[in-house]
Each structure stands twice: as structure tokens, then as C-alpha cells.
Amino acid sequence: MLFNSIDFAIFLPIVFILYWFVTDKNLKLQNFLIVVASYFFYGWWDWKFLSMILFSTIIDYSVGLKLGNEKDQTKRKVLLWISILVNLGFLGFFKYYNFFLENFSAAFSFFGTEIQTNSLNIILPVGISFYTFQTLSYTIDVYKRKLEPTKDFLAFSAFVSFFPQLVAGPIERATHLLPQFHRKRTFDYSKAVDGIRQILWGLFKKIVIADNCAKFANLIFNNSGDLNGSTLVLGALFFTFQIYGDFSGYSDIAIGTSRLFGFDLMRNFNFPYFSRDIAEFWRRWHISLSTWFRDYLYIPLGGSRGGTWMKVRNTFIIFIVSGFWHGANWTFIVWGALNAIYFLPLILTNNNRNNLEIVAKGKLLPSHRDLLSMLFTFGLTVFAWIFFRAENLGHAFNYISEIMSISLFEIPMITERRSALVTIILTSVFVIIEWLGRDQQFAIAKLGFTWEKYLRWSFYCLLAVVIFLFSGNQQDFIYFQF
Numbered sequence: 001m002l003f004n005s006i007d008f009a010i011f012l013p014i015v016f017i018l019y020w021f022v023t024d025k026n027l028k029l030q031n032f033l034i035v036v037a038s039y040f041f042y043g044w045w046d047w048k049f050l051s052m053i054l055f056s057t058i059i060d061y062s063v064g065l066k067l068g069n070e071k072d073q074t075k076r077k078v079l080l081w082i083s084i085l086v087n088l089g090f091l092g093f094f095k096y097y098n099f100f101l102e103n104f105s106a107a108f109s110f111f112g113t114e115i116q117t118n119s120l121n122i123i124l125p126v127g128i129s130f131y132t133f134q135t136l137s138y139t140i141d142v143y144k145r146k147l148e149p150t151k152d153f154l155a156f157s158a159f160v161s162f163f164p165q166l167v168a169g170p171i172e173r174a175t176h177l178l179p180q181f182h183r184k185r186t187f188d189y190s191k192a193v194d195g196i197r198q199i200l201w202g203l204f205k206k207i208v209i210a211d212n213c214a215k216f217a218n219l220i221f222n223n224s225g226d227l228n229g230s231t232l233v234l235g236a237l238f239f240t241f242q243i244y245g246d247f248s249g250y251s252d253i254a255i256g257t258s259r260l261f262g263f264d265l266m267r268n269f270n271f272p273y274f275s276r277d278i279a280e281f282w283r284r285w286h287i288s289l290s291t292w293f294r295d296y297l298y299i300p301l302g303g304s305r306g307g308t309w310m311k312v313r314n315t316f317i318i319f320i321v322s323g324f325w326h327g328a329n330w331t332f333i334v335w336g337a338l339n340a341i342y343f344l345p346l347i348l349t350n351n352n353r354n355n356l357e358i359v360a361k362g363k364l365l366p367s368h369r370d371l372l373s374m375l376f377t378f379g380l381t382v383f384a385w386i387f388f389r390a391e392n393l394g395h396a397f398n399y400i401s402e403i404m405s406i407s408l409f410e411i412p413m414i415t416e417r418r419s420a421l422v423t424i425i426l427t428s429v430f431v432i433i434e435w436l437g438r439d440q441q442f443a444i445a446k447l448g449f450t451w452e453k454y455l456r457w458s459f460y461c462l463l464a465v466v467i468f469l470f471s472g473n474q475q476d477f478i479y480f481q482f
Helices: 006-022 027-069 073-110 128-143 153-161 174-181 189-222 229-260 278-284 287-298 308-326 330-348 368-389 393-403 417-436 453-469
Strands: none
Touching (some): 006 027, 006 229, 027 073, 027 153, 128 174, 153 174, 189 417, 229 417, 278 287, 287 308, 330 393
């Protein structure tokens, strides 16, 4: 079920009413309703894959209980590896089977030996990368004794399947989200209103910005061989704002929806395109995944404790693994490696933690230095997104080579110029609003609070009207494919 669909617009109020007015604030009933609603939400896409969520839930719940009772360290390691291998085994089969098979065959062909392979027509379950990492965080934290295993199967099932963030995150830690299913929840009007405001902004990002940018990004990338360099630059820029509006919009809707039910999810985006270096960008982009890899891969590998070489090695590992997490394509691996290369000068000069505060804090405009740093970092990010969006490496290199040609200085070849101009104007307004609200949890969290009440509500109504006017160009969320 899509957040930007009529189905969800009907589903959400029904669940909300049942949750607060029919369960009589009974914790067990509330958790039961969340599980039922979450399975219905996911099953709306394809009910056959519900068994995978249930199986993953049972495995990690059982392993967690046994880890809590087991004292022998060897046996505890065996239990941990059972959870890791089962979860990553499912993920590997559905997401990477054909990729490894094709590359295995290509490797033999390179040495002159042809082997016959049969790829499978595998449907990738929506959200498998997200809920797999979420359940793994539980098992690993129980193993490390950072978390007591839960004996409440219902609460654990709700944690694994919680519908707002089930299919595209944020990837919650068990230490943060699971205890919330054990605590009594009461309706908080201010939290609910704030949640609705964040949902509204998330829908604006997705429907007005991302879906409109997608129209031109898809058109340009799919026909890049017939277009000049200046048009391809526009295509890369359109995709840059498409993926941000799409993914951060989903996160805003997920976080806002969770607040309606009394839950707090972790922040997933913190205005990343205002970053002054690539390290700051990765502290602000897809925070739940970046911190997951930091805590469960980078630090166990040694983190930054072993000198410069170890920091460089571990940085490349987590970026390449992060790229591979996104999909079974060499373009994602190159994208990850490219970001690691961007990171390299900061590591070598120990400048990777220079920009921890928001840019131009307390000021309306950035300094010239900050502006140049932001533009440079943004340019690096746009370049890397070309690999992320391209169909394959050949497509990416051809796309970049045309940008580097003399055709970069030609007039862009866009047929629907009026529509493209409207999209550019809307995106520019969006960037301004994001800049003004960059010190908040989301851009319009406090925007208009000093205005007259009728002006503030007029702004919200305007957003709703614009969302409705552009709702006909519905696109799937990009991260559903991951």
C-alpha cells in the first residue's frame, strides 16, 4: 500500500479510530491491532510474502530468548550466526542470486570457458532490506547484552512489522523502538498535530517535488543517447531532487504517522544537501542506515582505532557494502566506492568531523566559504547520483562522457519546457523553505508559528491544494526496490 494513495487515505483513519477509541487504551489490544494493520498494509502489495515476515519474526524472537538464557559464549555465538545466516540468506537469495550467478558465468567466460546458468524469475519482496536489518539489530544487541530479550511475542511482532516504517524505514534499532511497544500509550494532541504537519510536508516532497522531477529524470536518463550535455546535467539535477524528495518524503510520512499512534521514530534525513563536506552529507543522509553500518560493521571491524590504514580500509568496506545493499548492480557498488573516494581526503587530513553544527546557524544566509563548500559537495553528490540512477556502468560512463563534451554548452533539449520550468520553480521554492527550516526536525515544523493564525492555516491549505493538483502523476517510492 502506497502512502500517496487513496487506499492509504482510507486505511489510516480507520486504524487510527480503532487504535484510540475501540481498544480502550489496552496495551495488548493496541499491539494486536498494529500487527493486524501492519500485515494488512504489507499484504495489500502481495500477501504471499507475509510468511517471510512471520518466519523472520519467529526466528529472531526465539534466538533472542535463547540468547538471554544461554551462558556459554560458544553457544551464544552459534545462536547469533543462526539469526545472521537465516536473515541474510533470505536477503541474499531474493536480492542477489541472479547477480552472483550472472557474474560467476561472466568470470568463466572471461577465461574462455562457457558455462550454462539458469537465472530465476525472482520477485523481490518489498522492504526486505529494511526489516531484515531491523530484526538483526535486535539479535545483535541481545547478544551484546545491550538489550534484554522480550518475552512478549505480540510486542516483538509489532516491532518487526510496524507499518509506517516497514517497507522503507527508518531502520529502527530494537533498543529504541521495541521498548515503546511495552509502554502504555496515551493520545497526545500536540504530538498528533505535529505528526500531521510532518505527513503534509512529506506528501509535498513526494507528490509535488519527487514525482514531478521523476517525470523529467526518467525521460532524460531513458533517452540519454539522443540528448546533449546540458540536458543530461538537468537530468542529473532532476534525479538529485527526485531521490531526496521521494525518500525523505517517505521518512517524513512514516515518522508523522508513527506520532499519530504515540511512537517516536528516529530521524532519517537532516537537510543533507546543505552539507559542507561529504562526511557531513553522510551524517545527514539516510541516517538510520549510515548509523546501522557504523555500529554493526564499521566499529566491529576496528573503526578508527587502528590508524589511518584501518580507517581507510573500513571506510571503503562500509561504503561498498552500503552500495551493494541498495541493489544487485555494479552501478551501486561504484556509487559506494565513489563516495568512499570522496571521503578519503577528509580521513587523511583528520577533517571528517569539522562540520557538526548546521550551516549558518542563527543566520539567514551562509558565508561565502560555506556557500562554496555546499555547492562543491552538492556537485560531488550529483555526479555520484548518475551512477546510482544509470541502468548499468556503460550507461553511466556514456552519460558522463556526453556531459564532458562540447554539447554541455548547447541549449537544453527539453520538449515540455513549460512543465519543466514549473518543476524548477517549485523545487526552488522547496529549497528555500528547507533552508529556512533547517534547524528544525523537518522544514515546516515551526514555520509560521509567529504568523497570524489565519495566515499559518492558509499556508497549510495551500500546501494541501498544491498536493491535490499534482496528485495525478503518481510514482512508486524509489526505495521500494531496495
